[in-house]
Amino acid sequence: MYGIFMECWVSMKLFFGNPAQIILLIASAIYLTVTEKDIRKKLILGVLPLVVLAGFLVPVTKIVYVAAFDEGSDTYYRILWLIPMYIIEGYAACSLIFRFASRMKQRMALVVVLAAAALCGSLVYLNQYMSVAENFYHIPQNVIDICDIISPEKNEPRVRAAFPSELVHFVRQYDTDILMPYGREMLATQWDYYNEVYEVMEKPEVINAKELLDATRRTGCSYIVLKDDRKVDEDLVNYGLKVIESVDGYLIYADPVVIEEG
Amino acid sequence: MFKLLIAFPALVLWVLVVPFCIGLLFNFILPRHRRTIGITYILGFLSYMAVFEVISIACMLNVTYSAFTCCTVSFTIVSLFLGALGIARSIYLLKKRSLSCLTLFPGEAHPDIRDFLNPRSDPKLFKTDYTFESKVYWGIFFALLIFQMVMSVVMSSFDGDDAYYVVESLLAQQADVMNTILPYTGSSTSLDIRHALAVITMWIAFVARQSGIHATILSHSVIPLFVIPFVYLLYSEIARILFRSRQQVIPVFMVVVSVLLMFGNVSIYTPATFFLMRTWQGKALVANIVFPMIFWIFLWMMEDIKARRDYPGEGSGYARYDAISERRLLACPWIMLSLVNMFSGVCSSMGVIFGSGLIALLSLLLLVLSRRWTVLLGAFLCVIPNLLYLATYFSLFFR
Numbered sequence: 001m002y003g004i005f006m007e008c009w010v011s012m013k014l015f016f017g018n019p020a021q022i023i024l025l026i027a028s029a030i031y032l033t034v035t036e037k038d039i040r041k042k043l044i045l046g047v048l049p050l051v052v053l054a055g056f057l058v059p060v061t062k063i064v065y066v067a068a069f070d071e072g073s074d075t076y077y078r079i080l081w082l083i084p085m086y087i088i089e090g091y092a093a094c095s096l097i098f099r100f101a102s103r104m105k106q107r108m109a110l111v112v113v114l115a116a117a118a119l120c121g122s123l124v125y126l127n128q129y130m131s132v133a134e135n136f137y138h139i140p141q142n143v144i145d146i147c148d149i150i151s152p153e154k155n156e157p158r159v160r161a162a163f164p165s166e167l168v169h170f171v172r173q174y175d176t177d178i179l180m181p182y183g184r185e186m187l188a189t190q191w192d193y194y195n196e197v198y199e200v201m202e203k204p205e206v207i208n209a210k211e212l213l214d215a216t217r218r219t220g221c222s223y224i225v226l227k228d229d230r231k232v233d234e235d236l237v238n239y240g241l242k243v244i245e246s247v248d249g250y251l252i253y254a255d256p257v258v259i260e261e262g
Numbered sequence: 263m264f265k266l267l268i269a270f271p272a273l274v275l276w277v278l279v280v281p282f283c284i285g286l287l288f289n290f291i292l293p294r295h296r297r298t299i300g301i302t303y304i305l306g307f308l309s310y311m312a313v314f315e316v317i318s319i320a321c322m323l324n325v326t327y328s329a330f331t332c333c334t335v336s337f338t339i340v341s342l343f344l345g346a347l348g349i350a351r352s353i354y355l356l357k358k359r360s361l362s363c364l365t366l367f368p369g370e371a372h373p374d375i376r377d378f379l380n381p382r383s384d385p386k387l388f389k390t391d392y393t394f395e396s397k398v399y400w401g402i403f404f405a406l407l408i409f410q411m412v413m414s415v416v417m418s419s420f421d422g423d424d425a426y427y428v429v430e431s432l433l434a435q436q437a438d439v440m441n442t443i444l445p446y447t448g449s450s451t452s453l454d455i456r457h458a459l460a461v462i463t464m465w466i467a468f469v470a471r472q473s474g475i476h477a478t479i480l481s482h483s484v485i486p487l488f489v490i491p492f493v494y495l496l497y498s499e500i501a502r503i504l505f506r507s508r509q510q511v512i513p514v515f516m517v518v519v520s521v522l523l524m525f526g527n528v529s530i531y532t533p534a535t536f537f538l539m540r541t542w543q544g545k546a547l548v549a550n551i552v553f554p555m556i557f558w559i560f561l562w563m564m565e566d567i568k569a570r571r572d573y574p575g576e577g578s579g580y581a582r583y584d585a586i587s588e589r590r591l592l593a594c595p596w597i598m599l600s601l602v603n604m605f606s607g608v609c610s611s612m613g614v615i616f617g618s619g620l621i622a623l624l625s626l627l628l629l630v631l632s633r634r635w636t637v638l639l640g641a642f643l644c645v646i647p648n649l650l651y652l653a654t655y656f657s658l659f660f661r
Contacts, residue, residue: 040564044627048627075612078616082619084553085533087504089522090497093518097514114521117525118525120528121525121528124527124535124538129421130539133416133418133483168446169422175436178448179447179448182446183445185447
């Protein structure tokens with residue numbers, strides 16, 4: 001039981017990111033429990049969040065949750081979504097600010113509250129997964145450029161293309177007429193699937209050209225996209241492939257054998 | 263350019279106008295002091311999404327070829343019909359009563375001298391004229407809101423789940439299928455039951471098809487422009503109840519909440535992170551729309567208990583307004599809650615289960631505070647959509 005409690009504790013710490021956030025929430029809830037005169041608000045915004053938080057840490061909750069849901073361990077943190085965090089903190093902050101009688105003190109308290117929120121938090125736009133958008137699709141421009149080259153014309157059959165891991169998330173967000181031998185499912189470590197193209201294209205440090213072509217031809221890949229500095233034991237051109245374009249450091253190979261087979 | 267000229271009005275029509283018109287059709291269920299423009303839109307949007315859920319799931323399960331076209335045509339007809347009825351009802355009311363905004367939205371009224379003098383009226387239920395300082399706070403809040411909206415277009419965030427959800431929308435738009443092609447690779451597959459009933463991806467595809475905008479652009483660059491203000495509309499409604507007697511505090515609350523959300527990226531798990539980095543995904547909508555909405559409706563019901571105690575007698579406290587029947591006053595929030603439950607199913611199957619749990623918890627509190635058995639009845643009736651959703655889910659799962 002202690003082990004499960006510690007798992008819940010770690011989940012909670014990961015959710016809040018830093019101790020200041022937990023303190024802020026608990027302090028707000030306790031403050032409202034103690035000072036709020038309206039019993040309804042006291043219960044919903046003060047007592048209930050503390051109960052949910054305590055319930056989250058109780059091992060039995062996690063045991064039941066994991067038994068009920070397929071990916072229970074991964075999504076257990078979502079129970080904390082049931083705490084209306086921003087309403088509680090916002091309401092507690094406003095209650096505190098307007099306890100001051102003088103207008104000037106109220107304004108100063110607001111500035112302090114906003115500064116505390118900013119200092120204890122983390123600005124979403126500075127997140128490592130945030131970047132300036134290259135286009136309205138919000139996907140890398142090089143993916144769009146590559147897809148525009150290999151995409152079939154209207155009324156032509158769809159094409160299959162093997163892309164390196166870093167691009168597979170985006171290809172079909174741009175064009176669903178481009179099929180892939182493997183996609184994001186191969187990158188999620190928790191799934192542990194097998195895919196023959198992925199095995200020979202992404203796993204080895206140096207690609208074995210013959211093995212790669214065997215796999216891509218078996219899966220009907222008309223195109224192979226590789227980073228230009230990706231190590232391959234032999235030039236793919238020697239096996240009949242043609243380099244049709246180089247885009248932003250990626251070489252696009254067309255396989256006439258597969259294309260002619262249609 | 264021509265595409266944009268067509269796209270923009272279509273977007274406004276399907277995201278704002280049609281839901282609002284549907285709201286106009288049904289806003290008679292709202293107590294008069296809550297019949298505002300904002301709550302009418304919320305009600306309309308929930309009704310619109312409920313209709314979409316029923317039609318899209320029916321098409322997905324029963325139509326083999328061109329399922330998405332069938333869904334699009336059916337939903338277009340039904341929602342336009344409901345919207346037209348809403349407009350017709352509004353015209354009728356405006357002609358019958360007076361040609362004023364307050365005829366349709368009496369909740370937008372400000373108190374006048376009669377309301378202050380009448381011992382049976384409650385001026386707190388009316389809207390407030392804000393002081394200069396409050397207007398400054400509103401200005402700061404709107405600046406933060408616009409900043410967040412602009413950043414949602416200018417900045418792009420990477421999330422692996424987009425390879426699934428966004429591609430589902432795009433497949434519906436481009437290949438006319440509903441969850442029967444594997445998004446990651448493009449292979450055909452049987453209906454993906456785990457995600458299929460969360461038809462928010464299909465609604466995005468519907469708007470994409472009607473507007474002609476690529477579903478990925480719509481998800482990443484357009485939907486946030488709608489969701490972000492919608493979430494803040496909800497927070498402002500919550501604030502209106504929390505600060506009923508001190509409405510000057512509402513803009514301060516809005517500023518604090520918007521800063522908390524903007525600086526809420528303390529981990530990848532927080533609702534704030536989902537709100538501003540994965541705005542278009544069902545999970546983000548559950549965390550930032552569905553759960554706050556459930557809290558809002560329970561705060562509303564708890565406020566009604568207090569109003570009933572403070573001003574006993576049917577329809578009291580509404581002064582300048584017509585009386586509202588006790589039954590309608592009681593039923594309205596539960597109806598709204600049923601619609602919220604349907605919307606949570608649209609967003610995510612997880613939302614259905616979590617939402618039911620949250621409603622059970624809050625109903626228990628409401629029961630204790632109100633000591634009315636009707637709470638149990640309301641709580642049971644409002645989760646019926648969730649029970650039907652789960653029954654459908656499991657019947658498909660074990661088929």
